[in-house]
Amino acid sequence: MNVTFLNEYINLVVLGICLCLGYVIKNSLDFISNKYIPLIMLVIGTLINILVNISNFSATVVLGGMISGLASTGMYEALRSFIKGKEKEE
Numbered sequence: 001m002n003v004t005f006l007n008e009y010i011n012l013v014v015l016g017i018c019l020c021l022g023y024v025i026k027n028s029l030d031f032i033s034n035k036y037i038p039l040i041m042l043v044i045g046t047l048i049n050i051l052v053n054i055s056n057f058s059a060t061v062v063l064g065g066m067i068s069g070l071a072s073t074g075m076y077e078a079l080r081s082f083i084k085g086k087e088k089e090e
Helices: 004-009 012-028 034-052 059-089
Strands: none
Touching (some): 004 059, 012 034, 012 059, 034 059
C-alpha cells in the first residue's frame, strides 16, 4: 500500500509544534497516558492548521492538520530510536 500521496498534506510548522508539544506531554505530564498522545496531537494539529489557514478553510486543511499531528508522533518515535541507537554505538 503506497501512502506517499499523504506527504503533500503535511504542514511542517504544524508538525514541528506538535512534535514539541508531544515531547513535553510524554516527558513532563505523567498523568496523561501514552496511549492518548496520538489523539491529543491529532486534535492539536487540526486546530493549529485551521487557525493558520482560517481564510481558506476546507476539508484539505482539516486533513492536513490531522496528518501533521499524527506524523509528529511517528517522527518522535523515529528520532527516539535513532538517538538510542547512536547511544549504544558510543
